[in-house]
Amino acid sequence: MLLAYLPILIWILLCAGLALAIVFLSHVLGRKRPTGAKLSPYECGITPVGDARSRFPIKFYIIAVVFLVFDIEAAFLYPWAVIYKKLALVGLLEMAVFMAVLLVGYLYLWKKRVFDWED
Amino acid sequence: MGVTVSQYLAVSALLFAIGVAGVLLRRNMLVVLMSVELMLNAANLAFVTFARMLGGVEGQVIVLFVMAVAAAEVAVGLAIVLVVFRTGETTNVEDVSSMKW
């Protein structure tokens, strides 16, 4: 059964081999005359200014982390919603407790001014 | 000819091993953090596989819990990396060694 796929395997090997051979040959045979312009990261583009790994304001990080945590919590809502009717009142109350706990976290972030972008 | 349970488990074990190797070998704290996440996700894959094998959904629900825990862990982990970077200007685990016995 696997034998039926043999031509595809051969084809993949051929393609990969050809591509590798071309890259390898041009590396070996080609002439190399590096100049300043050629070595710049964007040869025909804008000259880079400074290091790409610059620091950026901590706010982005905090927002990202807050998003991460709250996003994952939302994942619990889906399975709950699917069997919402079967869970009846107890299910509703349990979700209310869950949301209340999240609300505590939200209030905490709010008072800590995490959502104030300006200042 | 579907993928069998043992094949899934093999992938999961492999992912776990890659994660372990990453924690033990890599020196950048962020990469170490990612490796730990890989280990947790390997366990998730095992849970889902077993859930399929056993024909229940328990394993899938467990995965949700694990994901929530992993998110909390990552949030705290990143904050700790940040604090370490601010006090010592490094994220390399080998540089974080002011205390020795």
Next chain:
Amino acid sequence: MNEYALGQGLWEMGFAAAVPFTLVALSAMAVLLADLWLLPSQKRALPWAALAGVLLSAASVAFLWNEEATGFGGAIRLDRFSAFFAMVFLLGTGLVVLLSSAYARREGVERGEYYALLLFGTSGAMLMASAVELVTFFLGLEILSVSLYVLSGFFRQRPASAEAAAKYFILGAFASAFLLYGIALFYGASGSTTYAALRESFGSAAFPYSHGLLALAASGLLLIGLAFKLGAVPFHMWVPDTYEGAPTTITAYMSVVSKAAAAAAFIRVFGASLSSLQQDTSAVLWVLAVVTMTLGNVVAIAQTNIKRMLAYSSIAHAGYLLVALTAAGEAGYSSVLFYVLAYVFMTLGAFGVVSLVRKGEGGADAGAEALDISHYSGLAGRHGLLAAAMAVFMVSLSGIPPTAGFFAKFYVFSAAVRAGEVGLAIIGVLNSLVSVYFYMRIVFLMYMKEETVPVRGSRSRAGWVALAACVLGTLLLGVLPSSFARLATESIASIF
């Protein structure tokens, strides 16, 4: 549905089992929110609010002392065992909060998050002890661990504290991943994650060979995770650095609560559910116990920093706990419970003294913590009470009567002998003899040497109350051990 019926329904669903740790978690949230609206001058109320939460939860545990309930589809269970551990955790947390009230203010970390995280950690520990399902246990462990990761790095400006948090976090997360994979394998082998299902699947020796292998692999992974939490060699690397770098009160909390929680979970999983695998696990535990005791005690001798010395001492004590876990059986496990209770008093007391001793006038860093062992020379002349308290804790930690430490070790070693582990008991006793040296060195320095560096004790009244409670507890357990031992035996009997 009227109110009464709803209450009745919740009760029948076993919500009672969740009451103690829910109260702790609620008070944690209350403290967290209250802090946001408090003026800086009102922050002194925070520790008292946290203490109120602890007392409230303790009251609920006392109220439910004779109840038994299983809740949330067999995920958590309230019985004498979880009640005992809940009391131990609450006692430890209460004492730490008292010690923290002055310490946190002095070190500039008097914030709502500090107390909230302490309480969250305690609720996690309580969840670990009352969980009868692996994923619930994992959640409890993570709640405790994540709180502790943050707390150990609470001195954000100090490199040592950041380093402590980083090391604890990396190794802790690593260990939890092992533990989780073990849980996954157990789920695969038995089709469920409840302890009852584990006992059913692996309770008899007749389970299929392949399942046996899977269960062994899973036990190994679970064991790694728990040994890490206990701080057992070879998973102890984080202990000295984290204990040294973390705030002293947090170190005290870590060494007591997180160790006790790991022991509780261990007894529930390996003692009560997987006893059929005991032959295989006890061989591993035997080796772990021997290396842990020996390394802890030998390396502690060479320390010059008091927190680091106590860290190695806590590794050694994890080794004694492992002796009791190796011995297994009701005698072994009830000796664990007694040990944990004694350990709360003596270790919290020792760290409490450390948190109260400060460098005196005349130095550039007057008022900073006096953490060098040499700072303790001549302490008796200047602070008689502080030195006397420290002497009691040191005597107890080295296991000399009439203190709690003596009976704790006595029960552990006699359980080991009764289980036929005579060699292990002898190694344990020899290790205790080694430990006398470095514990008594502190006493010797305090009473026999002249003062080298001026130090002074903090006058925090709450701290002194906590110390007095620790001294009382240490002596009480040493003078009247039998009633507490009976309590431990009863608690163990409730889970077998």
